[in-house]
Amino acid sequence: MQTTQKIDLLKAGMQSNSIQIALGVMLLFACSQIQIPLKPVPITLQTLAVMLIGLTYKPRQAFEVVCSYLLLGAVGAPVFSQFSGGYASFFGPTGGFFAGFLVAAPLTAWLFSKFTQKTWGTIFVSCAVGQTIIYILGVSWLANFIGFEPAIKAGVLPFILPGVVKTVILASIIKVLRGALQR
Numbered sequence: 001m002q003t004t005q006k007i008d009l010l011k012a013g014m015q016s017n018s019i020q021i022a023l024g025v026m027l028l029f030a031c032s033q034i035q036i037p038l039k040p041v042p043i044t045l046q047t048l049a050v051m052l053i054g055l056t057y058k059p060r061q062a063f064e065v066v067c068s069y070l071l072l073g074a075v076g077a078p079v080f081s082q083f084s085g086g087y088a089s090f091f092g093p094t095g096g097f098f099a100g101f102l103v104a105a106p107l108t109a110w111l112f113s114k115f116t117q118k119t120w121g122t123i124f125v126s127c128a129v130g131q132t133i134i135y136i137l138g139v140s141w142l143a144n145f146i147g148f149e150p151a152i153k154a155g156v157l158p159f160i161l162p163g164v165v166k167t168v169i170l171a172s173i174i175k176v177l178r179g180a181l182q183r
Contacts, residue, residue: 024065054108062105096141100134
């Protein structure tokens with residue numbers, strides 16, 4: 001293969017990766033705006049987006065998507081819930097959940113890639129592990145503001161049922177789509 005052909009393939013690959021990252025960031029942004037406003041942590045569809053990214057991207061790409069989203073928010077782009085942004089968001093009650101997103105998306109992608117059978121159960125397990133990471137990091141940080149027991153009550157308990165529902169719906173949709181694409 002000639003050098004110019006290699007460069008052209010490299011450029012095409014970089015453009016494709018950039019488009020995939022941009023699409024993932026847009027998904028996170030859109031899902032962060034759909035919310036039930038609870039205090040101190042609202043219920044949003046961000047975790048659904050993080051899990052979807054984990055199920056459909058490679059681990060490195062999943063990390064790059066979430067990192068890009070968080071960097072946009074850190075510099076003040078209004079990408080977080082209620083069109084907020086700024087680095088102060090990382091030091092508030094929801095900061096641990098953002099850290100959880102950064103760990104959960106690539107971990108979910110890595111775990112899902114290890115399953116040879118892409119069944120409804122493996123999708124569900126991958127998402128459940130990712131959500132557990134988000135809860136652990138989120139509550140650990142939230143506890144600095146309101147104490148551990150209140151953090152569990154405010155940062156986990158209201159999210160369990162919606163998290164299970166989101167995971168069941170996501171696993172079902174992914175399973176149907178994978179089946180349709182394999183035909």
